[in-house]
Amino acid sequence: MANTKKRFALALHGGAGAVAGRDYAVTEKHLGELxxxxxxxxxxxxxxxxxxxxxxxxxxxxxxxxxxxxxxxNSAGHVELDxxxxxxxxxxxxxxxxxxxxxxPVQVARGVMEKTPHVMLAGSGALEFxxxxxxxxxxxxxxxxxxxxxxxxxxxxxxxxxxxxxxxLDRSGGLAAATSTGGTFxxxxxxxxxxxxxxxxxxxxxxxxxxxxxxxxxxxRAGGATAIAFRYRSGVPLPExxxxxxxxxxxxxxxxxxxxxxxKGEIAMPYNSxxxxxxxxxTDSTLTVATFS
Ligand code: ASP
Numbered sequence: 001m002a003n004t005k006k007r008f009a010l011a012l013h014g015g016a017g018a019v020a021g022r023d024y025a026v027t028e029k030h031l032g033e034l035x036x037x038x039x040x041x042x043x044x045x046x047x048x049x050x051x052x053x054x055x056x057x058x059x060x061x062x063x064x065x066x067x068x069x070x071x072x073x074n075s076a077g078h079v080e081l082d083x084x085x086x087x088x089x090x091x092x093x094x095x096x097x098x099x100x101x102x103x104x105p106v107q108v109a110r111g112v113m114e115k116t117p118h119v120m121l122a123g124s125g126a127l128e129f130x131x132x133x134x135x136x137x138x139x140x141x142x143x144x145x146x147x148x149x150x151x152x153x154x155x156x157x158x159x160x161x162x163x164x165x166x167x168x169l170d171r172s173g174g175l176a177a178a179t180s181t182g183g184t185f186x187x188x189x190x191x192x193x194x195x196x197x198x199x200x201x202x203x204x205x206x207x208x209x210x211x212x213x214x215x216x217x218x219x220x221r222a223g224g225a226t227a228i229a230f231r232y233r234s235g236v237p238l239p240e241x242x243x244x245x246x247x248x249x250x251x252x253x254x255x256x257x258x259x260x261x262x263x264k265g266e267i268a269m270p271y272n273s274x275x276x277x278x279x280x281x282x283t284d285s286t287l288t289v290a291t292f293s
Contacts, residue, residue: 003173007265008042009282010035010169012055014065015162016213016257018275024291027064031279032289034058038168039281048168048176048209049087049110056083056106056178059164063146065277066162068104071145071182076189079145081105081182082196084120085113088175088204095120095196100127103136106180109196111135119198123190162277163195165202165211167261169282175209175263177202177225184216193217200224208232210260214273218254228260238268246272 012035014027034055041051060068060083071079083105084095094113096105097120108130112121121129131137138144163181170176179202181195193216194201203210203225210225222245223230231241242258249256250272257271259278267285269278275292 003169003171003263005283006171007283008169008171009261009265009267009280010038010042010051011167011259011261011267011269011280012038012059012278013163013165013211013213013257013259013269014059014277015164016255016271016273016276017066017162018273018277018291020274020292024277027277028289028291030062030064031277032287035279035281035287035289038166042168042170045171047172048170048174049085051168051170052166052176052178053085053106053110055166056164056180057104059166060104060106060180065164066182067164067180068182069145070162072185074183074187074189074191079141079182080189081180082192083109083178083180084196084198084202085109085178086176086198086202086204088206088209091205093119093198095198096126096130097122097192097196098126098190099130101138101141102127102130103138106178108135109178120196122192163213165213165259167204167209167211167259169209169261169263169265173263175204175206175261177204177209177211179211179213194219194224197224199226203229205229206263208260208262210258212256212258213276214249214256215254218249218252219256221252222248225258228258232262238262238266239270242268242270246270
């Protein structure tokens with residue numbers, strides 16, 4: 001749909017694993033500032049794809065979320081990272097899974113999209129690609145990775161899922177989505193969740209851009225982002241399209257949260273967990289930052 005009003009819209013999430021009673025002031029401040037920065041990029045006419053990549057890079061490298069720097073080791077004792085990115089207009093997409101020791105998995109995912117004929121590279125293949133293409137490596141993994149601020153090793157189970165994501169509509173009508181995670185705490189070596197999967201974890205087309213967070217196994221089994229996109233395309237209003245999909249995830253035993261923007265400038269950020277760190281802003285709405293309802 002032509003974006004004749006030159007609208008833009010942005011939503012960010014820092015994971016649906018927020019636990020009632022915890023203080024999220026630091027992450028809320030960070031999400032608010034980042035949303036403002038992305039707002040100025042969109043006002044200046046930057047593409048949705050550049051904006052979501054930049055937003056997720058910032059979320060990966062700040063150490064406040066369970067993605068990039070804030071990720072925790074898997075059951076084998078090392079950090080394995082998943083990320084994906086999708087451009088709605090071209091339907092180009094890129095992803096990495098179980099990537100070790102690169103600073104920004106989302107940048108590598110965009111590299112896969114732009115420099116290979118493939119959508120996803122995993123494990124040692126992703127690592128070789130990232131190295132060959134000069135992406136920044138973590139110099140000292142033993143000191144680089146740190147638990148998100150305010151979290152100790154005693155309570156990491158309580159705060160599982162701190163994945164990050166961004167969705168944007170730009171002034172030319174382009175939509176894009178990106179998601180990045182360190183996965184779930186204590187995951188098995190080689191486990192891959194929804195986040196790097198184009199379809200369940202991340203989706204963008206001409207009508208909608210979506211990023212998921214939550215228990216990946218249930219999100220995958222419910223169809224995740226594409227289940228919302230297909231419902232929306234068939235005429236189901238956005239809130240209902242999301243509610244039906246979140247309801248299915250709940251029935252399967254999981255919990256999750258979603259951020260979505262549409263070509264009409266609609267924004268939705270619902271969740272069925274206790275809370276989800278999130279922020280949004282658009283030409284039609286002021287900055288919103290929240291963790292709980
Ligand atoms: N969905 C992510 C995964 O299953 C976890 C999260 O959202 O925090 O890997």
